[in-house]
Amino acid sequence: MPTFTICRENWQRFKILELADPSCHIPAQTDMVIGSDILPQILLEGIQKISAPILAQRTIFGWILSGPITKNVVVFSTQVEKCSNATLSSxxxxxxxxxxxxxxxxxxxxxxxxxxxxATTTTRAPNGRYIVRLPFKEEFPKKLCGPLSVCCTSAVFLVWSDRFRKKCDLATTYNNMLQEYFDLGHMEHTKPCEIIANGKYFSFYLPHHTVVNPDKVTAKVRVVYNASKHLVQENP
Known part of the structure; x- marks a missing residue:
C-alpha cells in the first residue's frame, strides 16, 4: 500500500488494467497478507511494464502492481536546537x-x-545437606566483646512469658519447638550469668520471640532470633 495518494495523472496509465484493488493508489488499511507459499498458486501468465519502475502482474484476483513510488518534496524544513556544552559533556x-x-x-x-x-570447613552430611562453620572473626572470642545483654533479653523474656500465660496453646507449640532444638543438638543448657573480664562482656544473650502465620501450610509458628535488639552499653 502506498504511503501517500498517487496523483490522477500518474494513475491514468494503470486504468486500462482490471486491477485486483481499483483503489490501491489510495493509502488504506491492509486487508490480507498472503504468504510466499500461497503466492505461486494465485499467479497467472501475464506481466506488463506500463511505467517504469512499476510492474503489473496478472493473478486470479486481477492485476496487481508492485514497485517503488516516490513523491517530490516541495517543502523542506530544518529545526535547530541549542545544546549546551555541559549537557554534551555529561x-x-x-x-x-x-x-x-x-x-x-x-x-x-x-x-x-x-x-x-x-572452602576449608564445608562438608556434606549423609542426607545430602551441606554443613559449614560460622565465619567468626579471628579476634573472637579472646578480643571481641559485646555490651550488657542479659538485662534486655530478660525483659523480652518476661513480656513473652506474660503473653504465653494468656495463650496456652501457643506456649505449648513454642516449647515443643525449643525442645526439638535441644533434641537435635542445636541448643544446650548454659549458666545464667555473664562472662566478664576486665570490665568487658564476653557472653551474649540473644532475645527471641515467636511469629504466627496461620496461612502457612507447614510452619505456622516459628522462632525468630532478634539479633538487632538494642542493648545497653554500660559497665557492670
Whole structure:
C-alpha cells in the first residue's frame, strides 16, 4: 500500500488494467497478507511494464502492481536546537562510562577470610545437606566483646512469658519447638550469668520471640532470633 495518494495523472496509465484493488493508489488499511507459499498458486501468465519502475502482474484476483513510488518534496524544513556544552559533556562522559570494561570488585580481607572458612570447613552430611562453620572473626572470642545483654533479653523474656500465660496453646507449640532444638543438638543448657573480664562482656544473650502465620501450610509458628535488639552499653 502506498504511503501517500498517487496523483490522477500518474494513475491514468494503470486504468486500462482490471486491477485486483481499483483503489490501491489510495493509502488504506491492509486487508490480507498472503504468504510466499500461497503466492505461486494465485499467479497467472501475464506481466506488463506500463511505467517504469512499476510492474503489473496478472493473478486470479486481477492485476496487481508492485514497485517503488516516490513523491517530490516541495517543502523542506530544518529545526535547530541549542545544546549546551555541559549537557554534551555529561552525555559523552556517560557514554564512555557505559562502554568501559568493568573492573573486578576488590575483595576485602574480611571477605577473603570468610571465603577461606567456607572452602576449608564445608562438608556434606549423609542426607545430602551441606554443613559449614560460622565465619567468626579471628579476634573472637579472646578480643571481641559485646555490651550488657542479659538485662534486655530478660525483659523480652518476661513480656513473652506474660503473653504465653494468656495463650496456652501457643506456649505449648513454642516449647515443643525449643525442645526439638535441644533434641537435635542445636541448643544446650548454659549458666545464667555473664562472662566478664576486665570490665568487658564476653557472653551474649540473644532475645527471641515467636511469629504466627496461620496461612502457612507447614510452619505456622516459628522462632525468630532478634539479633538487632538494642542493648545497653554500660559497665557492670
Amino acid at each position: 552525555q559523552l562522559r556517560k557514554f564512555w562510562e557505559e562502554e568501559e570494561i568493568p573492573q573486578p570488585p576488590q575483595i576485602s580481607p574480611e571477605d577473603q577470610a570468610c571465603e577461606h572458612v567456607y
